[in-house]
Amino acid sequence: MNIPIFELERVQSLFENTVDYNLTESGFHPYTLNELLDKQQIDTLTNTVLGYGQTNGSIPLRKRISALYNGANEENVLVTNGSSEANFIACHTLLEKGDEVVMMVPNYMQIWGIAEEMGCIPKAFQLLEENNWKPDLEQLKKLVTSKTKMIALCNPNNPTGYTLTKEEMKEIITIAKSVDAWVYCDEVYRGAALDGNVRQSFMGMYDKVMVNGGLSKAYALPGLRLGWLVGPEKIIADTWAYHDYTSITAGIMSHYIGEIALQPAKRLEILNRNRTMLNENLKAVKEWLNQYGDLFEYTAPQSGGMLFIKYNLEINSTELAEWLRKEKSVFILAGDCYGMDYHFRIGIGERKDYILAGLERIKQALKERFDI
Ligand SMILES: Cc1ncc(COP(=O)(O)O)c(C=O)c1O
Structure with a gap:
Protein backbone atom coordinates (compact mmCIF):
# COMPACT_ATOMS: atom_id res chain seq x y z
CA MET A 1 0.00 0.00 0.00
CA ASN A 2 1.42 3.31 -1.09
CA ILE A 3 -0.61 5.72 0.99
CA PRO A 4 0.23 6.75 4.55
CA ILE A 5 -2.30 5.77 7.22
CA PHE A 6 -4.55 8.74 7.93
CA GLU A 7 -4.04 8.47 11.70
CA LEU A 8 -6.66 11.00 12.71
CA GLU A 9 -9.49 9.27 10.83
CA ARG A 10 -8.23 5.75 11.50
CA VAL A 11 -8.05 6.08 15.24
CA GLN A 12 -11.52 7.65 15.32
CA SER A 13 -12.96 4.94 13.08
CA LEU A 14 -11.48 2.25 15.32
CA PHE A 15 -12.79 3.49 18.66
CA GLU A 16 -15.52 6.13 18.36
CA ASN A 17 -18.30 3.55 18.52
CA THR A 18 -16.78 1.49 21.31
CA VAL A 19 -16.75 4.06 24.13
CA ASP A 20 -19.31 5.51 26.54
CA TYR A 21 -18.19 9.07 25.78
CA ASN A 22 -16.76 9.99 22.42
CA LEU A 23 -15.27 13.46 22.76
CA THR A 24 -13.39 13.29 19.46
CA GLU A 25 -16.19 14.64 17.24
CA SER A 26 -15.38 17.94 15.56
CA GLY A 27 -18.91 18.75 14.38
CA PHE A 28 -22.25 19.26 16.09
CA HIS A 29 -24.74 16.82 17.54
CA PRO A 30 -26.39 15.58 14.31
CA TYR A 31 -30.02 16.16 13.40
CA THR A 32 -32.54 13.38 12.94
CA LEU A 33 -34.63 13.47 9.77
CA ASN A 34 -37.70 14.11 11.91
CA GLU A 35 -36.12 17.21 13.43
CA LEU A 36 -35.03 18.53 10.07
CA LEU A 37 -37.99 17.86 7.79
CA ASP A 38 -41.70 18.56 7.96
CA LYS A 39 -44.34 15.93 7.18
CA GLN A 40 -44.70 16.90 3.56
CA GLN A 41 -40.97 16.79 3.01
CA ILE A 42 -40.76 13.37 4.67
CA ASP A 43 -43.56 12.22 2.38
CA THR A 44 -41.66 13.51 -0.66
CA LEU A 45 -38.51 11.82 0.58
CA THR A 46 -40.17 8.45 1.04
CA ASN A 47 -41.58 8.69 -2.49
CA THR A 48 -38.21 9.52 -4.02
CA VAL A 49 -37.30 7.37 -6.99
CA PRO A 264 -31.98 30.44 3.32
CA ALA A 265 -34.34 30.33 6.33
CA LYS A 266 -33.58 26.71 7.17
CA ARG A 267 -29.88 27.30 6.82
CA LEU A 268 -30.02 30.17 9.31
CA GLU A 269 -32.06 28.07 11.72
CA ILE A 270 -29.45 25.30 11.57
CA LEU A 271 -26.47 27.62 11.95
CA ASN A 272 -28.15 29.43 14.87
CA ARG A 273 -28.95 26.17 16.67
CA ASN A 274 -25.33 25.10 16.35
CA ARG A 275 -23.87 28.45 17.32
CA THR A 276 -25.96 28.51 20.50
CA MET A 277 -24.73 25.04 21.44
CA LEU A 278 -21.16 26.01 20.68
CA ASN A 279 -21.19 29.13 22.86
CA GLU A 280 -22.83 27.37 25.80
CA ASN A 281 -20.53 24.40 25.58
CA LEU A 282 -17.39 26.46 25.23
CA LYS A 283 -18.30 28.33 28.40
CA ALA A 284 -18.89 25.10 30.29
CA VAL A 285 -15.72 23.43 29.01
CA LYS A 286 -13.62 26.49 29.82
CA GLU A 287 -14.95 26.41 33.39
CA TRP A 288 -14.03 22.76 33.64
CA LEU A 289 -10.51 23.34 32.30
CA ASN A 290 -9.90 26.45 34.37
CA GLN A 291 -10.50 24.60 37.64
CA TYR A 292 -7.10 22.97 36.99
CA GLY A 293 -5.20 26.27 36.87
CA ASP A 294 -2.04 25.97 34.75
CA LEU A 295 -2.52 22.33 33.88
CA PHE A 296 -4.36 23.15 30.66
CA GLU A 297 -3.53 25.96 28.22
CA TYR A 298 -5.65 26.90 25.23
CA THR A 299 -6.71 29.69 22.93
CA ALA A 300 -10.49 29.68 22.54
CA PRO A 301 -11.57 28.91 18.95
CA GLN A 302 -13.32 31.55 16.85
CA SER A 303 -15.18 28.88 14.89
CA GLY A 304 -15.81 25.18 14.66
CA GLY A 305 -16.82 22.47 17.01
CA MET A 306 -13.56 21.74 18.78
CA LEU A 307 -10.99 22.90 21.28
CA PHE A 308 -7.28 22.14 20.99
CA ILE A 309 -5.65 22.01 24.40
CA LYS A 310 -2.08 21.83 25.64
CA TYR A 311 -1.56 19.95 28.90
CA ASN A 312 1.30 20.11 31.35
CA LEU A 313 1.63 16.48 32.37
CA GLU A 314 4.49 14.07 31.73
CA ILE A 315 2.56 11.66 29.54
CA ASN A 316 2.59 11.26 25.77
CA SER A 317 -0.68 12.28 24.11
CA THR A 318 -1.39 8.91 22.50
CA GLU A 319 -0.74 7.20 25.80
CA LEU A 320 -3.04 9.67 27.56
CA ALA A 321 -5.84 9.11 25.04
CA GLU A 322 -5.48 5.30 25.17
CA TRP A 323 -5.39 5.23 28.93
CA LEU A 324 -8.55 7.37 29.22
CA ARG A 325 -10.29 5.22 26.64
CA LYS A 326 -9.38 1.93 28.28
CA GLU A 327 -9.78 2.99 31.91
CA LYS A 328 -12.74 5.32 31.69
CA SER A 329 -14.31 4.66 28.29
CA VAL A 330 -13.92 8.30 27.29
CA PHE A 331 -12.24 9.09 23.99
CA ILE A 332 -10.19 12.22 23.20
CA LEU A 333 -8.03 12.83 20.15
CA ALA A 334 -4.28 12.75 20.80
CA GLY A 335 -2.18 15.70 19.65
CA ASP A 336 0.09 13.09 18.05
CA CYS A 337 -2.49 12.82 15.23
CA TYR A 338 -1.41 16.37 14.35
CA GLY A 339 2.27 15.77 15.13
CA MET A 340 1.80 17.84 18.31
CA ASP A 341 2.46 15.88 21.46
CA TYR A 342 1.27 17.22 24.83
CA HIS A 343 -1.95 18.40 23.19
CA PHE A 344 -5.37 16.89 22.73
CA ARG A 345 -8.53 17.83 20.89
CA ILE A 346 -12.04 17.57 22.25
CA GLY A 347 -15.31 18.26 20.49
CA ILE A 348 -17.49 21.03 21.89
CA GLY A 349 -20.42 20.69 19.51
CA GLU A 350 -22.10 17.74 21.23
CA ARG A 351 -24.91 17.98 23.81
CA LYS A 352 -23.60 19.77 26.89
CA ASP A 353 -24.62 17.04 29.36
CA TYR A 354 -22.81 14.44 27.31
CA ILE A 355 -19.60 16.50 27.14
CA LEU A 356 -19.69 17.24 30.85
CA ALA A 357 -20.28 13.58 31.70
CA GLY A 358 -17.24 12.66 29.59
CA LEU A 359 -15.16 15.32 31.32
CA GLU A 360 -16.27 13.97 34.69
CA ARG A 361 -14.70 10.63 33.72
CA ILE A 362 -11.48 12.45 32.86
CA LYS A 363 -11.61 14.18 36.21
CA GLN A 364 -11.85 10.85 38.02
CA ALA A 365 -8.97 9.47 35.98
CA LEU A 366 -6.71 12.46 36.69
CA LYS A 367 -7.43 12.14 40.39
CA GLU A 368 -6.65 8.44 40.43
CA ARG A 369 -3.41 8.57 38.45
CA PHE A 370 -1.96 12.00 39.15
CA ASP A 371 -3.74 12.92 42.36
CA ILE A 372 -4.94 16.24 40.89
C1 LIG B 1 -11.12 19.97 7.88
C2 LIG B 1 -11.92 18.78 7.47
N1 LIG B 1 -12.12 18.55 6.17
C3 LIG B 1 -12.82 17.51 5.75
C4 LIG B 1 -13.38 16.61 6.65
C5 LIG B 1 -14.18 15.46 6.12
O1 LIG B 1 -15.53 15.66 6.41
P1 LIG B 1 -16.74 15.12 5.52
O2 LIG B 1 -16.19 14.19 4.51
O3 LIG B 1 -17.65 14.45 6.48
O4 LIG B 1 -17.37 16.34 4.93
C6 LIG B 1 -13.19 16.79 8.02
C7 LIG B 1 -13.70 15.83 9.00
O5 LIG B 1 -13.42 15.85 10.16
C8 LIG B 1 -12.45 17.92 8.44
O6 LIG B 1 -12.26 18.18 9.74
Whole structure:
Protein backbone atom coordinates (compact mmCIF):
# COMPACT_ATOMS: atom_id res chain seq x y z
CA MET A 1 0.00 0.00 0.00
CA ASN A 2 1.42 3.31 -1.09
CA ILE A 3 -0.61 5.72 0.99
CA PRO A 4 0.23 6.75 4.55
CA ILE A 5 -2.30 5.77 7.22
CA PHE A 6 -4.55 8.74 7.93
CA GLU A 7 -4.04 8.47 11.70
CA LEU A 8 -6.66 11.00 12.71
CA GLU A 9 -9.49 9.27 10.83
CA ARG A 10 -8.23 5.75 11.50
CA VAL A 11 -8.05 6.08 15.24
CA GLN A 12 -11.52 7.65 15.32
CA SER A 13 -12.96 4.94 13.08
CA LEU A 14 -11.48 2.25 15.32
CA PHE A 15 -12.79 3.49 18.66
CA GLU A 16 -15.52 6.13 18.36
CA ASN A 17 -18.30 3.55 18.52
CA THR A 18 -16.78 1.49 21.31
CA VAL A 19 -16.75 4.06 24.13
CA ASP A 20 -19.31 5.51 26.54
CA TYR A 21 -18.19 9.07 25.78
CA ASN A 22 -16.76 9.99 22.42
CA LEU A 23 -15.27 13.46 22.76
CA THR A 24 -13.39 13.29 19.46
CA GLU A 25 -16.19 14.64 17.24
CA SER A 26 -15.38 17.94 15.56
CA GLY A 27 -18.91 18.75 14.38
CA PHE A 28 -22.25 19.26 16.09
CA HIS A 29 -24.74 16.82 17.54
CA PRO A 30 -26.39 15.58 14.31
CA TYR A 31 -30.02 16.16 13.40
CA THR A 32 -32.54 13.38 12.94
CA LEU A 33 -34.63 13.47 9.77
CA ASN A 34 -37.70 14.11 11.91
CA GLU A 35 -36.12 17.21 13.43
CA LEU A 36 -35.03 18.53 10.07
CA LEU A 37 -37.99 17.86 7.79
CA ASP A 38 -41.70 18.56 7.96
CA LYS A 39 -44.34 15.93 7.18
CA GLN A 40 -44.70 16.90 3.56
CA GLN A 41 -40.97 16.79 3.01
CA ILE A 42 -40.76 13.37 4.67
CA ASP A 43 -43.56 12.22 2.38
CA THR A 44 -41.66 13.51 -0.66
CA LEU A 45 -38.51 11.82 0.58
CA THR A 46 -40.17 8.45 1.04
CA ASN A 47 -41.58 8.69 -2.49
CA THR A 48 -38.21 9.52 -4.02
CA VAL A 49 -37.30 7.37 -6.99
CA LEU A 50 -33.97 5.83 -6.01
CA GLY A 51 -32.13 6.56 -9.23
CA TYR A 52 -28.69 8.05 -9.73
CA GLY A 53 -29.89 11.58 -10.37
CA GLN A 54 -27.64 14.24 -11.87
CA THR A 55 -24.15 12.94 -11.11
CA ASN A 56 -22.34 16.26 -10.66
CA GLY A 57 -25.18 17.41 -8.38
CA SER A 58 -28.78 18.32 -9.09
CA ILE A 59 -29.22 21.78 -10.54
CA PRO A 60 -31.38 23.05 -7.62
CA LEU A 61 -28.79 21.85 -5.12
CA ARG A 62 -25.87 23.35 -7.05
CA LYS A 63 -27.79 26.62 -7.29
CA ARG A 64 -28.28 26.64 -3.51
CA ILE A 65 -24.60 25.94 -2.95
CA SER A 66 -23.44 28.55 -5.44
CA ALA A 67 -25.58 31.16 -3.63
CA LEU A 68 -23.15 30.85 -0.71
CA TYR A 69 -20.28 32.22 -2.83
CA ASN A 70 -19.92 35.65 -4.43
CA GLY A 71 -20.01 35.52 -8.18
CA ALA A 72 -20.55 31.74 -8.44
CA ASN A 73 -23.26 29.87 -10.30
CA GLU A 74 -24.13 26.19 -10.60
CA GLU A 75 -21.40 25.63 -13.20
CA ASN A 76 -18.84 26.46 -10.52
CA VAL A 77 -20.02 23.59 -8.28
CA LEU A 78 -19.41 19.85 -8.12
CA VAL A 79 -21.38 17.93 -5.49
CA THR A 80 -19.36 15.20 -3.75
CA ASN A 81 -19.68 12.52 -1.09
CA GLY A 82 -18.56 14.59 1.85
CA SER A 83 -15.89 17.24 1.77
CA SER A 84 -13.33 14.45 2.13
CA GLU A 85 -14.12 13.27 -1.39
CA ALA A 86 -13.92 16.90 -2.48
CA ASN A 87 -10.37 17.08 -1.05
CA PHE A 88 -9.38 13.87 -2.79
CA ILE A 89 -10.72 14.99 -6.16
CA ALA A 90 -9.26 18.50 -5.84
CA CYS A 91 -5.77 17.10 -5.23
CA HIS A 92 -6.01 14.67 -8.13
CA THR A 93 -7.25 17.40 -10.45
CA LEU A 94 -4.80 20.13 -9.49
CA LEU A 95 -1.61 18.26 -8.58
CA GLU A 96 0.97 16.14 -10.36
CA LYS A 97 3.91 14.13 -9.17
CA GLY A 98 6.80 16.36 -8.09
CA ASP A 99 4.63 19.40 -7.32
CA GLU A 100 5.16 21.17 -4.03
CA VAL A 101 2.19 21.70 -1.75
CA VAL A 102 2.62 24.20 1.05
CA MET A 103 0.14 23.41 3.76
CA MET A 104 -1.02 25.17 6.89
CA VAL A 105 -0.37 23.13 10.05
CA PRO A 106 -1.76 21.99 12.38
CA ASN A 107 -4.40 20.73 9.99
CA TYR A 108 -6.70 17.89 9.07
CA MET A 109 -3.99 15.81 7.46
CA GLN A 110 -5.94 14.33 4.55
CA ILE A 111 -4.35 16.54 1.90
CA TRP A 112 -0.88 15.91 3.29
CA GLY A 113 -1.40 12.14 2.94
CA ILE A 114 -2.87 12.41 -0.57
CA ALA A 115 0.01 14.66 -1.66
CA GLU A 116 2.53 12.08 -0.40
CA GLU A 117 0.68 9.26 -2.14
CA MET A 118 0.75 11.23 -5.40
CA GLY A 119 4.50 11.79 -5.19
CA CYS A 120 4.13 15.49 -4.42
CA ILE A 121 6.26 17.29 -1.85
CA PRO A 122 4.28 18.61 1.11
CA LYS A 123 5.81 21.39 3.19
CA ALA A 124 4.36 22.93 6.35
CA PHE A 125 3.80 26.52 7.34
CA GLN A 126 2.75 27.06 10.93
CA LEU A 127 -0.12 28.50 12.82
CA LEU A 128 1.75 29.81 15.83
CA GLU A 129 0.47 28.64 19.18
CA GLU A 130 2.40 31.38 20.98
CA ASN A 131 0.57 33.90 18.80
CA ASN A 132 -2.97 32.61 19.44
CA TRP A 133 -2.64 30.44 16.32
CA LYS A 134 -2.11 33.31 13.88
CA PRO A 135 -0.40 32.08 10.70
CA ASP A 136 3.31 32.62 10.14
CA LEU A 137 2.99 34.29 6.75
CA GLU A 138 6.68 35.21 6.65
CA GLN A 139 7.39 31.49 6.76
CA LEU A 140 4.83 30.90 3.99
CA LYS A 141 6.55 33.53 1.84
CA LYS A 142 9.88 31.79 2.30
CA LEU A 143 8.52 28.33 1.58
CA VAL A 144 6.80 28.96 -1.74
CA THR A 145 8.85 28.45 -4.90
CA SER A 146 8.21 28.21 -8.63
CA LYS A 147 7.44 24.51 -7.98
CA THR A 148 4.64 25.30 -5.54
CA LYS A 149 1.43 24.20 -7.20
CA MET A 150 -0.89 24.65 -4.26
CA ILE A 151 -1.16 26.45 -0.96
CA ALA A 152 -3.48 24.24 1.09
CA LEU A 153 -5.45 25.84 3.89
CA CYS A 154 -8.11 24.86 6.35
CA ASN A 155 -10.18 27.88 7.33
CA PRO A 156 -11.72 27.89 9.91
CA ASN A 157 -8.96 25.61 11.07
CA ASN A 158 -9.19 22.06 12.35
CA PRO A 159 -8.04 21.65 15.17
CA THR A 160 -7.48 25.18 16.54
CA GLY A 161 -10.66 26.93 15.39
CA TYR A 162 -8.44 29.82 14.25
CA THR A 163 -10.16 31.85 11.54
CA LEU A 164 -8.09 33.96 9.16
CA THR A 165 -8.65 37.71 9.08
CA LYS A 166 -9.46 39.40 5.74
CA GLU A 167 -5.94 40.89 5.73
CA GLU A 168 -4.36 37.47 6.22
CA MET A 169 -6.51 36.05 3.43
CA LYS A 170 -5.43 38.86 1.10
CA GLU A 171 -1.80 38.34 1.99
CA ILE A 172 -2.03 34.62 1.29
CA ILE A 173 -3.54 35.39 -2.11
CA THR A 174 -0.68 37.80 -2.85
CA ILE A 175 1.85 35.11 -1.92
CA ALA A 176 0.07 32.53 -4.12
CA LYS A 177 0.00 34.97 -7.05
CA SER A 178 3.73 35.62 -6.67
CA VAL A 179 4.43 31.99 -7.69
CA ASP A 180 1.25 31.37 -9.73
CA ALA A 181 0.05 28.71 -7.27
CA TRP A 182 -3.48 27.53 -6.54
CA VAL A 183 -5.07 28.41 -3.25
CA TYR A 184 -7.10 25.43 -2.09
CA CYS A 185 -9.07 26.03 1.07
CA ASP A 186 -10.94 23.41 3.09
CA GLU A 187 -13.86 25.51 4.33
CA VAL A 188 -15.99 22.76 5.82
CA TYR A 189 -16.26 24.67 9.14
CA ARG A 190 -17.41 27.88 7.44
CA GLY A 191 -20.67 28.96 9.07
CA ALA A 192 -19.70 27.68 12.52
CA ALA A 193 -18.37 30.96 13.92
CA LEU A 194 -19.02 31.60 17.60
CA ASP A 195 -19.95 35.22 16.87
CA GLY A 196 -22.45 34.18 14.19
CA ASN A 197 -20.76 36.03 11.32
CA VAL A 198 -20.34 33.72 8.36
CA ARG A 199 -16.84 34.49 7.14
CA GLN A 200 -15.89 35.33 3.59
CA SER A 201 -14.85 32.40 1.42
CA PHE A 202 -11.57 32.44 -0.50
CA MET A 203 -13.68 31.80 -3.59
CA GLY A 204 -13.63 34.81 -5.87
CA MET A 205 -10.45 36.34 -4.44
CA TYR A 206 -8.24 35.15 -7.31
CA ASP A 207 -8.75 33.12 -10.50
CA LYS A 208 -6.78 30.16 -9.12
CA VAL A 209 -8.90 29.45 -6.02
CA MET A 210 -10.80 26.29 -5.27
CA VAL A 211 -12.65 25.64 -2.02
CA ASN A 212 -14.62 22.82 -0.52
CA GLY A 213 -17.64 22.87 1.74
CA GLY A 214 -20.17 20.43 3.07
CA LEU A 215 -22.96 19.67 5.47
CA SER A 216 -21.00 17.49 7.93
CA LYS A 217 -19.73 20.14 10.32
CA ALA A 218 -21.34 23.58 10.47
CA TYR A 219 -24.69 22.03 9.42
CA ALA A 220 -24.66 18.99 11.75
CA LEU A 221 -25.59 16.55 8.98
CA PRO A 222 -22.54 14.26 8.55
CA GLY A 223 -24.65 11.20 7.79
CA LEU A 224 -25.82 12.73 4.52
CA ARG A 225 -22.22 12.55 3.24
CA LEU A 226 -22.82 15.69 1.26
CA GLY A 227 -19.95 17.95 0.29
CA TRP A 228 -18.90 20.07 -2.65
CA LEU A 229 -16.15 21.79 -4.56
CA VAL A 230 -16.43 25.34 -5.85
CA GLY A 231 -13.96 26.76 -8.33
CA PRO A 232 -13.50 28.09 -11.86
CA GLU A 233 -15.92 26.53 -14.33
CA LYS A 234 -13.30 24.83 -16.47
CA ILE A 235 -11.52 23.17 -13.56
CA ILE A 236 -14.82 22.14 -11.98
CA ALA A 237 -15.60 20.38 -15.27
CA ASP A 238 -12.27 18.52 -14.85
CA THR A 239 -13.12 17.56 -11.26
CA TRP A 240 -16.33 15.96 -12.54
CA ALA A 241 -14.20 13.67 -14.71
CA TYR A 242 -12.42 12.44 -11.54
CA HIS A 243 -15.73 12.11 -9.72
CA ASP A 244 -16.83 9.62 -12.40
CA TYR A 245 -14.01 7.39 -11.14
CA THR A 246 -14.43 7.87 -7.39
CA SER A 247 -18.13 7.55 -6.60
CA ILE A 248 -20.09 8.72 -9.69
CA THR A 249 -22.52 10.71 -7.58
CA ALA A 250 -23.68 11.63 -4.10
CA GLY A 251 -26.90 9.86 -3.02
CA ILE A 252 -30.18 11.11 -4.40
CA MET A 253 -31.81 11.36 -0.97
CA SER A 254 -28.91 13.46 0.29
CA HIS A 255 -29.41 15.77 -2.67
CA TYR A 256 -33.01 16.34 -1.68
CA ILE A 257 -32.31 16.82 2.03
CA GLY A 258 -29.28 19.01 1.34
CA GLU A 259 -31.38 21.29 -0.82
CA ILE A 260 -33.79 21.76 2.08
CA ALA A 261 -30.99 22.35 4.61
CA LEU A 262 -29.59 25.10 2.40
CA GLN A 263 -32.86 26.98 1.94
CA PRO A 264 -31.98 30.44 3.32
CA ALA A 265 -34.34 30.33 6.33
CA LYS A 266 -33.58 26.71 7.17
CA ARG A 267 -29.88 27.30 6.82
CA LEU A 268 -30.02 30.17 9.31
CA GLU A 269 -32.06 28.07 11.72
CA ILE A 270 -29.45 25.30 11.57
CA LEU A 271 -26.47 27.62 11.95
CA ASN A 272 -28.15 29.43 14.87
CA ARG A 273 -28.95 26.17 16.67
CA ASN A 274 -25.33 25.10 16.35
CA ARG A 275 -23.87 28.45 17.32
CA THR A 276 -25.96 28.51 20.50
CA MET A 277 -24.73 25.04 21.44
CA LEU A 278 -21.16 26.01 20.68
CA ASN A 279 -21.19 29.13 22.86
CA GLU A 280 -22.83 27.37 25.80
CA ASN A 281 -20.53 24.40 25.58
CA LEU A 282 -17.39 26.46 25.23
CA LYS A 283 -18.30 28.33 28.40
CA ALA A 284 -18.89 25.10 30.29
CA VAL A 285 -15.72 23.43 29.01
CA LYS A 286 -13.62 26.49 29.82
CA GLU A 287 -14.95 26.41 33.39
CA TRP A 288 -14.03 22.76 33.64
CA LEU A 289 -10.51 23.34 32.30
CA ASN A 290 -9.90 26.45 34.37
CA GLN A 291 -10.50 24.60 37.64
CA TYR A 292 -7.10 22.97 36.99
CA GLY A 293 -5.20 26.27 36.87
CA ASP A 294 -2.04 25.97 34.75
CA LEU A 295 -2.52 22.33 33.88
CA PHE A 296 -4.36 23.15 30.66
CA GLU A 297 -3.53 25.96 28.22
CA TYR A 298 -5.65 26.90 25.23
CA THR A 299 -6.71 29.69 22.93
CA ALA A 300 -10.49 29.68 22.54
CA PRO A 301 -11.57 28.91 18.95
CA GLN A 302 -13.32 31.55 16.85
CA SER A 303 -15.18 28.88 14.89
CA GLY A 304 -15.81 25.18 14.66
CA GLY A 305 -16.82 22.47 17.01
CA MET A 306 -13.56 21.74 18.78
CA LEU A 307 -10.99 22.90 21.28
CA PHE A 308 -7.28 22.14 20.99
CA ILE A 309 -5.65 22.01 24.40
CA LYS A 310 -2.08 21.83 25.64
CA TYR A 311 -1.56 19.95 28.90
CA ASN A 312 1.30 20.11 31.35
CA LEU A 313 1.63 16.48 32.37
CA GLU A 314 4.49 14.07 31.73
CA ILE A 315 2.56 11.66 29.54
CA ASN A 316 2.59 11.26 25.77
CA SER A 317 -0.68 12.28 24.11
CA THR A 318 -1.39 8.91 22.50
CA GLU A 319 -0.74 7.20 25.80
CA LEU A 320 -3.04 9.67 27.56
CA ALA A 321 -5.84 9.11 25.04
CA GLU A 322 -5.48 5.30 25.17
CA TRP A 323 -5.39 5.23 28.93
CA LEU A 324 -8.55 7.37 29.22
CA ARG A 325 -10.29 5.22 26.64
CA LYS A 326 -9.38 1.93 28.28
CA GLU A 327 -9.78 2.99 31.91
CA LYS A 328 -12.74 5.32 31.69
CA SER A 329 -14.31 4.66 28.29
CA VAL A 330 -13.92 8.30 27.29
CA PHE A 331 -12.24 9.09 23.99
CA ILE A 332 -10.19 12.22 23.20
CA LEU A 333 -8.03 12.83 20.15
CA ALA A 334 -4.28 12.75 20.80
CA GLY A 335 -2.18 15.70 19.65
CA ASP A 336 0.09 13.09 18.05
CA CYS A 337 -2.49 12.82 15.23
CA TYR A 338 -1.41 16.37 14.35
CA GLY A 339 2.27 15.77 15.13
CA MET A 340 1.80 17.84 18.31
CA ASP A 341 2.46 15.88 21.46
CA TYR A 342 1.27 17.22 24.83
CA HIS A 343 -1.95 18.40 23.19
CA PHE A 344 -5.37 16.89 22.73
CA ARG A 345 -8.53 17.83 20.89
CA ILE A 346 -12.04 17.57 22.25
CA GLY A 347 -15.31 18.26 20.49
CA ILE A 348 -17.49 21.03 21.89
CA GLY A 349 -20.42 20.69 19.51
CA GLU A 350 -22.10 17.74 21.23
CA ARG A 351 -24.91 17.98 23.81
CA LYS A 352 -23.60 19.77 26.89
CA ASP A 353 -24.62 17.04 29.36
CA TYR A 354 -22.81 14.44 27.31
CA ILE A 355 -19.60 16.50 27.14
CA LEU A 356 -19.69 17.24 30.85
CA ALA A 357 -20.28 13.58 31.70
CA GLY A 358 -17.24 12.66 29.59
CA LEU A 359 -15.16 15.32 31.32
CA GLU A 360 -16.27 13.97 34.69
CA ARG A 361 -14.70 10.63 33.72
CA ILE A 362 -11.48 12.45 32.86
CA LYS A 363 -11.61 14.18 36.21
CA GLN A 364 -11.85 10.85 38.02
CA ALA A 365 -8.97 9.47 35.98
CA LEU A 366 -6.71 12.46 36.69
CA LYS A 367 -7.43 12.14 40.39
CA GLU A 368 -6.65 8.44 40.43
CA ARG A 369 -3.41 8.57 38.45
CA PHE A 370 -1.96 12.00 39.15
CA ASP A 371 -3.74 12.92 42.36
CA ILE A 372 -4.94 16.24 40.89
C1 LIG B 1 -11.12 19.97 7.88
C2 LIG B 1 -11.92 18.78 7.47
N1 LIG B 1 -12.12 18.55 6.17
C3 LIG B 1 -12.82 17.51 5.75
C4 LIG B 1 -13.38 16.61 6.65
C5 LIG B 1 -14.18 15.46 6.12
O1 LIG B 1 -15.53 15.66 6.41
P1 LIG B 1 -16.74 15.12 5.52
O2 LIG B 1 -16.19 14.19 4.51
O3 LIG B 1 -17.65 14.45 6.48
O4 LIG B 1 -17.37 16.34 4.93
C6 LIG B 1 -13.19 16.79 8.02
C7 LIG B 1 -13.70 15.83 9.00
O5 LIG B 1 -13.42 15.85 10.16
C8 LIG B 1 -12.45 17.92 8.44
O6 LIG B 1 -12.26 18.18 9.74
